[in-house]
Amino acid sequence: AQKVTQAQTEISVVEKEDVTLDCVYETRDTTYYLFWYKQPPSGELVFLIRRNSFDEQNEISGRYSWNFQKSTSSFNFTITASQVVDSAVYFCALNPGGSRLTFGEGTQLTVNP
Amino acid sequence: NAGVTQTPKFRILKIGQSMTLQCTQDMNHNYMYWYRQDPGMGLKLIYYSVGAGITDKGEVPNGYNVSRSTTEDFPLRLELAAPSQTSVYFCASSYPGLLYGYTFGSGTRLTVV
DSSP states (O other), X not given: OOEEEOOOSEEXXXXXXXXXXXXXXXXXXXXXXXXXXXXXXXXXXXXXXXXXXXXXXXXXETTEEEEEEGGGTEEEEEESSXXXXXXXXXXXXXXXXXXXXXXXXXXXXXXXX | OOOEEEEOSEEEEOTTOOEEEXXXXXXXXXXXEEXXXXXXXXXXXXXXXXXXXXXXXXXXXXXXXXXXXXXXXXXXXXXXXXXXXXXXXXXXXXXXXXXXXXXXXXXXXXXXX
């Protein structure tokens, strides 16, 4: 069975702080893909990143970075120097092959000015 | 670029009524999906389709039906609405392999009273 766990239900930080959102996944497949999505207060879902199981290199995109560790089945997401516009619900998702995504429960991030 | 279009955006149904949530995409994606998002929760897959004429159940299909007569359209039918179906419904589409993840519609907020 596939499962994604985002243990942090809510995180609150002050602007300019760094924040890490945790994601732990379970799958028996050796080939799989991991995703992060952002859901701002307006409600739409925005694709942030896709990572395959064979590529454990960390990825950085501006203030966003992702740390994939196969040994601990984790795919954590860090926002550096957070801003109020980063306030959103963030979802981690797993695709073990085929076309379906399994989503975690989401982490509500609030960045206060 | 329209992407994935869902209608209506909001709807209130009475218990026992039926309705169809419309979803259309203009990206020529083969794969389409319906998810529901309950308050404070992640997304659960209701039904998905890998091409015209092909549909399959997801995690929570009970109380719903779908059809896929064209590549563009993937309507979701609710029969005999129940309060447990109060949720936000998202339609999504993708290419095989999910290279860019899903493209989501803006959602339909449904309340059953």
